[in-house]
Amino acid sequence: MSQKVHPYIPNMVPEVQEEMLKVIGANTVDELYSCIPDEIKLKEEMNIPKALTEWELRRHIENSLNQNTGANEYVNFLGAGCWQHFIPAVCDEINQRSEFLTAYAGEPYEDHGRYQALFEYQSLLAELVDMDVVNVPTFDWGQAAATSVRMAGRITGRKKILLAKSVAPERSKIIVNYGSPELEYEFVDFDLKSGLMDLEDLKAKLNHDVAAVYFENPSYLGFIESQGSEISKLLKEKKALMIVGVDPISLGVLAPPSHYGADIVCGDLQPLGMHMNYSGGQAGFIAAHDDETFINEYPSRLFGIVPTVKEGEYGFGDVAYERTSFAHREKGKESVGTQTALWGITAGVYLALMGPNGIKDVGQTIMQNSQYAVQEINKLQGVKGSLFESPFFKEFIVDFTQTGKTIEEINQGLLECKIFGGKDLSIEYPELGQSALFCVTEIHTKEDIDYLAASLKKVLEK
């Protein structure tokens, strides 16, 4: 059967093909495949449904998507690594621009705008973490932490990594798989009352083999680790590095880890202007001081600024390109490839829009809203609004153990009220009983939170 010309494939036009084959000196396109042995050629047609026109495709995909319920339709209290925040429309406009959407790896003179936008992203995030070096973003927080840890291994020449037990278990999996078999990992306990790192346990495990300690602040479990300076002091004694993972949207109100001794800071950009996209909005950053030793261990691309021959005009390029696997294959530092550049640009737009005051205000509103949620939940019989006594940011553990109900039951009840309840922690942290990790941000209204409390009451009384 002769194929219709597809809108995406202009040269399906038979006359054009003939003309081209004539230039090539072949009779058919199949001839061009003569280099592939017949025995490995696919004989049958692939079992894939036949082509849809644009309108049919649209209906088909939209029918599928209509089976979903978005977090914009229900009231959502899920966080745990992917968070629902306010996204300025300008962020979407910029990352939907055809130019940025379809650009890739052009050279500095062709893609000047891309280089500048990413350099500016690096510069803006640098202010937020108060450090001098930020990379072109990597896949996600987990990858950023895993790479940070490997950088520490190379910098110190040591093999042992200590991970706080409060690090997100899924993230730990990424870190451990990425570092093995090169590195060894050990976990440092946390205090069951406060969530804070158990410094005694740290001391016990901290020896001269330790390349780095990695902890998160605010932690996966929401609490704020206030012992940063003490931990840093202990590490300095052993010449080990301190790596801190951070939710960047907290840094308008919380001290950035560089202020309490972090050598490397990493985290996820998703809160800074990315839609959740069922986890498609993640992007990892790695920040450090302007120290040659550290910079040379980055696997990522780092864009630098270069003056042009015209005063006040700038160009951009790769700093120390020779580090990378692009330049040196397996001799490069880890590997680099397509990662999450568009989200870097978007995070830059977000920070430029928010400015110093916006970023402070949003942090403060999150703290107020989440504290209010705990206050309201605490009023419920047998429920502990926040399991840990430490202050928290955005997320907090609600302990339902005393109610006799499981998180699964409670979340099912909430779902019927059009609420996505917090993440069930009973599998990852059985020691916390029937607890769930709730997330409250600046997008939650008082009505949302009151509705949560009322719905919980209803569910618990059932």
Next chain:
Amino acid sequence: MSQKVHPYIPNMVPEVQEEMLKVIGANTVDELYSCIPDEIKLKEEMNIPKALTEWELRRHIENSLNQNTGANEYVNFLGAGCWQHFIPAVCDEINQRSEFLTAYAGEPYEDHGRYQALFEYQSLLAELVDMDVVNVPTFDWGQAAATSVRMAGRITGRKKILLAKSVAPERSKIIVNYGSPELEYEFVDFDLKSGLMDLEDLKAKLNHDVAAVYFENPSYLGFIESQGSEISKLLKEKKALMIVGVDPISLGVLAPPSHYGADIVCGDLQPLGMHMNYSGGQAGFIAAHDDETFINEYPSRLFGIVPTVKEGEYGFGDVAYERTSFAHREKGKESVGTQTALWGITAGVYLALMGPNGIKDVGQTIMQNSQYAVQEINKLQGVKGSLFESPFFKEFIVDFTQTGKTIEEINQGLLECKIFGGKDLSIEYPELGQSALFCVTEIHTKEDIDYLAASLKKVLEK
């Protein structure tokens, strides 16, 4: 109370204001209003709710919009001047581009792209109607028809306009109001069986005072007026002009009015790539032959092509600008202003995408789908699938008179089946009994049409 600086108003920054006032030599901004007498100054604050931040605004508007049910959610058979068609994604991409969205009236060298895109639109639509002149689009079909009629008045120096009675009544209202008191109007009857123009009535009313006859093809009531050549002949005898309104999406299969003698052709661009937007997608076009007499009577802007000093490169500008009210105020031809340029550009994109085959295919599919719908509806007891015996395009009158039910009742029943039934004609055309104008396009699937027939059956049997 001191105002917060609004994101849209940079110079609300007090320090900047002071600096500027210093340059001006004023102490306060209020001083700059000293030219307004106190007695007409507004003393109280306007009773408008206080400002919303972007997120609050978004929630507020989306809450409102969520009270709507879109034609994408129900199965929609409403047409009657605004139609649901397939819209290629590229059309949306182009008309959402910041450049086109926010451009206005730049000069040819600054806005070269805008001029070219509109010139191309003119050229593409010209092929569809097979005429040499097309304007930068006006508000809507009604305006296009109203202006066409006034052009005819000026060209012929006559005052009388004959309108087919099958012209959309709402459109007639626009035409009549726009032409009064300058012009006089009279209606020509249609045959109740076929819908076609009553040529005897036409002959009776056609005299040497008549500037033009205006009819639509396919008509508002869906049928195809096949007497174009006869009408043209009658008009030529009296040196009156023939103006035909047309649904441009029919022109891949139907003869364009220029082929049967039309002097001016007008219509609505909305089917060519515009979302319905609750009627925000309308845009009117006026086409004519390359005849100086006609061109000089256009009130609209007409972009023309101009070679540049470089071979093969073109620039663009206004043809015969001196015609317009911009140039000559009340002495210009009618008036011109902001109309619907973006929809012109979009229609151009649509036609460039569809090409000669696409535009034919879509017309054919519409004819097939709508004929199928009539066939299925005809199977229902007491229902006449198409009231007129003439062939039709896209729309057709379904006569329910014999079922004893009113259109209002039937449409209410359909609504409960998630169907928007046809437009109730019983008010505009009481002579047609309990009839409704149904619209079926290329976007309706066989399932949609079968579902309509089944639902009608259910409703009628209730």
Next chain:
Amino acid sequence: WNEPIIFELHQPGEKGVEPPPVHEEIALAVGDGVSTVPESMQRKSKPALPEIGQAKVLRHYLRLSQETLGSDFNVEIGQGTCTMKYIPKVNEMLIRNPKMMDLHPLQPEGTVQGMLEIYYNLDLCMREISGMDYFSFQPSGGTQALFAMASIVRKYHEQRGEGTQRSEIITTIFSHPSQAATAAVKGYKIITLHPDENGFPDIEKLKAAVSERTAGFVVANPEDTGIFNPKIKEFTKIVHDAGGICYYDQANANGLLGITRAKEAGFDMCFFNLHKTFAAPHMCGGPATGALGVTEALKEYLPVPIVEYKDDKYALKYDLEHSIGKVRAFHGVAQTVLRSYAWIRSLGPAGLKEVAKIAVLNNNYMYHRVLNIKGAGAPYVKGHRLEQVRYSWEQLTKETGITTEDVQLRMTDFGLHYWTSHHPYIVKQPFTLEPTESYSKQDLDEYIAALEQISKEAYENPDIIKNAPHNSTIHKMDEQDFLDNPKKWCITWRSYLKKAKEHQSV
């Protein structure tokens, strides 16, 4: 880019998009669908549209877009009277909601309550802003709103039996040309008042002009000069006393929000361009909305339908006793209604007033700076300017020969728009700047610096101006009469091909 004309991209056989196909069973049931049509009504040959693959069509139009200088891209203060302001992106995202885009205008009211609510709420806001009592959003541009108002004037007098007698409408020369043009379309004789020596509308001339033939008075205030007529209330009174209706062109009301209103100045009607003061985008020239407000007395004359709120429901009201009928299909441009409502809500009453104040501040700052540029001036009274100013290069032209059109071409090189002015050029060598509230001092300084630079060039090196533009996307156009000679003008590509061929064969 040097983009060819789209027809030049034609490659037979290529395809841009595939429309939805007919279902096989439908084709079986009804046949080809076309042969039912009488042969005379079938199209014989396909339209000569180009055939182009999707990627190439997209690329072409994207490149054309980059060759268009939208207000998002430059300091857009050179198109005075057009009120180019920041178009909030959030509003553009909101109108892309399918619950807006995919609404049919005839849907049952119960299924469009949200949309009607937005219409109604905008009406309420507009009432506060203007002091009028009812609004229609049907007119889809300033011109159409002016026309609708002229239609109401006529209907009003007809209703009172004075339709024929009242045959004149009075306006001023510094009002938008559409005021005169639309009234003329409605059959009125136009009386145009020229200003006094200070640029104010001349009250004595008005007194002389009114009579029992006066149907109405239409005016902008401030006019294109940016000068506010402080005696406006006396003006409207004079017209009312003569039995005429006063209607107010508030296309641009940007300096007045919350400051002064149509009502207090004695107007019976007014309109606002939502795409100017109310931050809907200009979209290369529409679609747009001219929001038309009237006092209670004129409500019954409005085009139908208008939106009402009753019994907790929004409804469309069609039965207005003296309605002029319709000026545009259905309900006007709904997305623009939504945008402007969103914009108003994002500012609130205090924010709206700030809009006006900063627009006036920005304009007065520019005014003082521009007057210091060599060769530039602003005729008429000193000061008294609100949101815009009509300036003049008369002195520059005298001293250097550089005209305002020359300056326009040179401004292109700075990536800035610059618009001369509406005809006729009462102010010699005019240019009109309107800096709105959207621009920062830094932006204004950039624009001023460009003007200063050009003034400098005019005196020192005028050739650089005369040869402009230097940085445009295209070369200089061939300066023949391609646009005014019927033998040469080509309004479509097919026309061009025909005429170019003729030309060659000669």
Next chain:
Amino acid sequence: WNEPIIFELHQPGEKGVEPPPVHEEIALAVGDGVSTVPESMQRKSKPALPEIGQAKVLRHYLRLSQETLGSDFNVEIGQGTCTMKYIPKVNEMLIRNPKMMDLHPLQPEGTVQGMLEIYYNLDLCMREISGMDYFSFQPSGGTQALFAMASIVRKYHEQRGEGTQRSEIITTIFSHPSQAATAAVKGYKIITLHPDENGFPDIEKLKAAVSERTAGFVVANPEDTGIFNPKIKEFTKIVHDAGGICYYDQANANGLLGITRAKEAGFDMCFFNLHKTFAAPHMCGGPATGALGVTEALKEYLPVPIVEYKDDKYALKYDLEHSIGKVRAFHGVAQTVLRSYAWIRSLGPAGLKEVAKIAVLNNNYMYHRVLNIKGAGAPYVKGHRLEQVRYSWEQLTKETGITTEDVQLRMTDFGLHYWTSHHPYIVKQPFTLEPTESYSKQDLDEYIAALEQISKEAYENPDIIKNAPHNSTIHKMDEQDFLDNPKKWCITWRSYLKKAKEHQSV
């Protein structure tokens, strides 16, 4: 535009956007929210971000976008190996649906059935395309997919007690650098095979390389040269016989869809870059997806979760016995999964095969045309190229001194991308062109014409090349060691300000 660095737009007091404010009653109930934090953990001074109004931020980034040459804007065949193809706009519209954008990855399965269905359906399609049995879409780029495969290799051997023994992974020099790099990250020693004189991977060298230390073999086919290894099945057999796992880098499978598959060639695993062959956009470099497929035998090693369909419901399966755990958070980049699924459905099986055939046709057409350009060549075997070719300007350089880097700078003037190649430059003065199915003959001719023109210039007027680019958005960069000297490099603006100041004070 000459856009300043964003920090230079700072104007104290301006604001880009206002985040949602706290409710008054909440503030009353809990106070300022911040003082509960120990003082040491409170931020003392605000971050030194710039303060800029919204319009100016938007304008800045829009201008930067226009200074970026996306594949939508040019004939993008100069970035060989990257498979730059048409990105269908409809897919981009589909992913902007809130029912995609606003999904949280931990929502109950019942509320994301549509999303899971899309994952599952794409899995089914991928199985057909590759012959593999299960897919994971968690890896978010080719590099991560390669790393995941190396992880599976290790886990597999560990599971069989050969973890320590099998310490080597074999690859080829014309495979993407990430193959070697990721295996090295996973602790493997890399053995790199160089080709034979015709450019084919050398089977004798492979035989010599395999041993009981062989953990795996990773290769692309065709490699970056565009040459297809016809003995691939023998290659995989040799490795299997030695006890190793074979994994296939199909980052770019554009010439092979429906033609030949990983399964038939004997591979145990493969991955596809959805942002290459499957028409997801590159987005300046991600986010992306490396779709990872394995045979039944390796299913239990996949990262979790994968999507299953059971009892009419889609579900996430977490319990895979030997899972390597996770390589990326949650479920990967869902929007890219949706895009690629939509792309496959828009083509169908016949269309996919056409993609491959036209990509190969286009490439062979270019190949024949480029070989006719003076100074250009393509080392190794004549013909045998599939979807791309690595060319060489070695002769041009010898004869004119113009290098491939010089050509690159000059191509910028034509508005076209041109990429030299991955290091090391085994092919001298290399450039790699991959014209994909998206470009028409006319497009290819345009690109070829630019190369011809440059070749001509090289021989006749090399200065024009050496001084390129002439039309770039910026002037030539100062060619010092700003990027490689730690005293001068500046990775952030704050760094630049510090170092520039130091510099001045010296």
